[in-house]
Amino acid sequence: MQNSDDILVIDSFTKKYDNKLAVDNISLRIKRGVFFGLLGPNGAGKSTTIKCITGIGKITSGKIFVDGLDVEEDYKQARGKVGLSPQDFNVDFFGTTEKILDYMAGYYGIPQKIRKERVEALLKRFELEEHRKVGFDKLSGGLKRRVVLARALVNQPPLLILDEPTAGIDVEQRHALWGYLRELNKNGTTIILTSHYLEEVEALCSDIAIINHGKIVAEGTKEDFIKDGSTLEQKYLEITKEENE
Numbered sequence: 001m002q003n004s005d006d007i008l009v010i011d012s013f014t015k016k017y018d019n020k021l022a023v024d025n026i027s028l029r030i031k032r033g034v035f036f037g038l039l040g041p042n043g044a045g046k047s048t049t050i051k052c053i054t055g056i057g058k059i060t061s062g063k064i065f066v067d068g069l070d071v072e073e074d075y076k077q078a079r080g081k082v083g084l085s086p087q088d089f090n091v092d093f094f095g096t097t098e099k100i101l102d103y104m105a106g107y108y109g110i111p112q113k114i115r116k117e118r119v120e121a122l123l124k125r126f127e128l129e130e131h132r133k134v135g136f137d138k139l140s141g142g143l144k145r146r147v148v149l150a151r152a153l154v155n156q157p158p159l160l161i162l163d164e165p166t167a168g169i170d171v172e173q174r175h176a177l178w179g180y181l182r183e184l185n186k187n188g189t190t191i192i193l194t195s196h197y198l199e200e201v202e203a204l205c206s207d208i209a210i211i212n213h214g215k216i217v218a219e220g221t222k223e224d225f226i227k228d229g230s231t232l233e234q235k236y237l238e239i240t241k242e243e244n245e
Contacts, residue, residue: 004068007032007159007190008053013062015048022048024214025062030207032158035185036192037205037222041240045214046194047087050161055079067158080108083152087164089144091136097147098123098132101154108155122150126180142173149180153189160184161192166200178204198233202226212240 008030015023023045030036040046051057053064055075064071069078091100101122105115123129126146131139136147145165152160162181166174174197181204185191195201201208202222209219218225218239225235 005031007067008192009065010049011063011065013049013052013064014060015045015052015057016060021214026211026214026216028209028216028219030190030192032190033185033188034190034207035205036190037201037208038192038194038211039198039201039208039236040211044211046211047163049211050084050163050194053161054082054084080155081157081159083155083157083160085149085152085160085162085165087167089136089148091148091151093137094135096133096135097128097139100136100147101151104151105154110155118154122153126150142169145169145173145177149177153184157189159190159192163194164196165193166195166197174200198231198236202232208232210236210239
């Protein structure tokens with residue numbers, strides 16, 4: 001089942017909420033180093049899958065492995081392999097940029113000296129140094145997204161999950177964030193991206209899966225999706241429309 005080339009293995013994964021089937025027996029393998037787009041309409045099962053990968057949600061049946069670790073049986077070690085940048089800002093809104101990063105580093109048990117060095121490196125990398133003492137609530141939308149992304153990287157995870165990372169920010173900031181993400185991926189971080197901006201997925205991702213009604217309905221390389229001359233957005237709409245009929 002396990003392959004050292006796979007950073008994430010989802011095997012016959014099902015999730016139910018009471019009698020409601022949110023994810024229906026999906027299997028997926030994501031190789032190390034890829035930039036992977038996970039697409040689907042609202043309510044398709046993307047967020048539920050992410051919650052179970054990160055251990056926030058409980059799996060009804062099946063297995064999920066991150067870097068060979070069972071996300072339920074080896075929860076603590078598996079969680080340390082994943083960085084999550086969620087769509088919603090689940091941070092202390094009155095905490096400063098510096099404190100938010102330091103707190104997350106402490107959560108992962110990173111020793112104080114290393115913690116300080118790592119926070120400094122992230123502040124510099126994401127051009128947040130001049131905002132280090134600013135409360136999160138006072139930051140612009142683009143700066144908030146950068147802080148949440150920096151926080152997701154404080155434990156230097158091999159797998160980074162981005163849930164709508166550019167929602168609510170302007171085009172210029174979006175392109176700047178793309179630059180950060182490409183650099184991360186180039187340096188070896190596997191990235192899973194969910195986004196409603198299909199041009200964003202087309203610009204960044206090498207591999208794509210579409211989930212609808214809790215099932216994987218299409219999967220392949222970006223080239224597979226656009227080889228007939230369609231844009232990814234056209235192909236996505238075609239696939240999800242067929243599924244909804």
